[in-house]
Structures are given as C-alpha cells and as structure tokens.
Amino acid sequence: MARPSWTSDPVEEQRRRKRDVVRRLRAQGRYGPRFRDVLPSFTVLAAAVCAAVAGLVVGFRTVGVVVPVVGVLLPALVLTVALRRRRPGARRRRGHYTPQELVELDIQGLALAVARMLRRDQWKVRLLPAPDRPRLCARHPDGRRLDVAFRPVAEPLPDEALPHPRAHREDPDSFLHLVVHRGTFRARDVRWARREGRTVLMDGPALNRWAEGAPLDTLLAGER
Incomplete structure (x- = not known):
C-alpha cells in the first residue's frame, strides 16, 4: 500500500537528523576535519614515503644491501631513543x-x-x-x-x-x-x-x- 504523502520516510528522517547533528558539531568545531582538510597532509606523507622507498631502491642498486638496512634501522633507532626520552623516569633524570x-x-x-x-x-x-x-x-x-x-x-x-x-x-x-x-x-x-x-x-x-x-x-x- 502506498504511504500517504503527508507522512515522512523513517530513513529520510534519520538522514536529515544526522545531517543536522553533523552541521551543529561542525559549527562548534567538535566534528573533526573533513577529508579535503587532511588531503594535503596525506599527499605530502605519501610523497615522502614514495621518495624514501625510491631512495632505498636506488641506494640498493648503487651500493648494495647496506643502504636499505641502514635506512630501516636508523629511523627505528631514532624512534626508540625518542620514546625512551619521553618516559617519566628518563624525563625526571634530566631534571624535568x-x-x-x-x-x-x-x-x-x-x-x-x-x-x-x-x-x-x-x-x-x-x-x-x-x-x-x-x-x-x-x-x-x-x-x-x-x-x-x-x-x-x-x-x-x-x-x-x-x-x-x-x-x-x-x-x-x-x-x-x-x-x-x-x-x-x-x-x-x-x-x-x-x-x-x-x-x-x-x-x-x-x-x-x-x-x-x-x-x-x-x-x-x-x-x-
């Protein structure tokens, strides 16, 4: 049986309410960034990753396996040191x-x-x-x-x-x-x-x- 014209579709009503909530949250700055807002950052990150991979490939072909090994171990070492320095005990020993x-x-x-x-x-x-x-x-x-x-x-x-x-x-x-x-x-x-x-x-x-x-x-x- 056809739905009377004066009644609203529950699905459409739910979508409308969701759009209203999203609009209010965005107006209050609580909804988070849109995809177009973070797209430049993602683009830069992807370009950096591609450049790093290309550099490792070129280094491997030019020098040998030493370049990719160092390229992987060096960031891991830097990350480990940074994490250790952020630990409460290490921070306090440095006087903070x-x-x-x-x-x-x-x-x-x-x-x-x-x-x-x-x-x-x-x-x-x-x-x-x-x-x-x-x-x-x-x-x-x-x-x-x-x-x-x-x-x-x-x-x-x-x-x-x-x-x-x-x-x-x-x-x-x-x-x-x-x-x-x-x-x-x-x-x-x-x-x-x-x-x-x-x-x-x-x-x-x-x-x-x-x-x-x-x-x-x-x-x-x-x-x-």
Whole structure:
C-alpha cells in the first residue's frame, strides 16, 4: 500500500537528523576535519614515503644491501631513543618534573629533584643528606656558588646546619642562598630576604616553572 504523502520516510528522517547533528558539531568545531582538510597532509606523507622507498631502491642498486638496512634501522633507532626520552623516569633524570610529581615527593625526593634541575642548568651539585633537612651546595662554571635549603621560612631554623664559613671568604658577591618551599612564603619572609640581600626565595609557582624547563637564571633575575 502506498504511504500517504503527508507522512515522512523513517530513513529520510534519520538522514536529515544526522545531517543536522553533523552541521551543529561542525559549527562548534567538535566534528573533526573533513577529508579535503587532511588531503594535503596525506599527499605530502605519501610523497615522502614514495621518495624514501625510491631512495632505498636506488641506494640498493648503487651500493648494495647496506643502504636499505641502514635506512630501516636508523629511523627505528631514532624512534626508540625518542620514546625512551619521553618516559617519566628518563624525563625526571634530566631534571624535568610535573607539578603533580613535585607534590608527591618527600623532602629527600625534593632535594634530589632540585639537584637534577641544577645539573640541567649546568651547575655542579653536591648533596648534603640529612634525615629531615637536606641541603645542596652548587657551583656554576662562571664561578657563582649556591647554597640551597628546604624550609617554609626565609630565616635559618635554630638547629639548622649553615654553610661552611670558608665559602663566604672566597667571594661574597658570588655566593647566594636559595630557599625552596613548595608552598607560599609569608610577607615577613619576603621582607627578611630583601633586607638580607643574598637570599632568594623560590615558592611553589616558581619551582613548578623551573621543573618544567625554565632556566634558573631567569627565575633568579625575576626574584632579585
């Protein structure tokens, strides 16, 4: 029996709804690229693959089997190295940490992380371990020296071991105290550090920027 003219075909109605949904998603930028948008990239990729294959064939005919073997092994080696460098453990050993990783560290782990970040910035670091209050001594190739303490206040604590006084006699202008705290320093700590002159405070936001790759010299210049 023929369908009345005033009724709509279910298939056609479903297609119309689908077109409306696709139109809305594209207007919102949530549908993804069209084929014509990605066609240039696919063309370039196909041309690159064809050129690589042609180069391997020519190399095989000219030199021998060495060229295709190297052509296959070299990209595989580069890919393997790139993947290994992106692993969290390898990234942290190079002195790069995420803010969440810094939060999860205990005080000893934080000292190790700061030591790695200093080495990343070309400092030679010596870690002075302590059960609850580790300390770092660092020297830059240009002669600057850095004493790093980990505490929530600017002033040294009563039972805190201070740097050896011999370090101050070398060149006082090249010596700097860096106090690291994952939280926020109080206003009185900031005022004390400014009066003291050779103490720089590194709070949580600055520490996160340093851990993500910002050079220490840039951060120190902004704090002083």
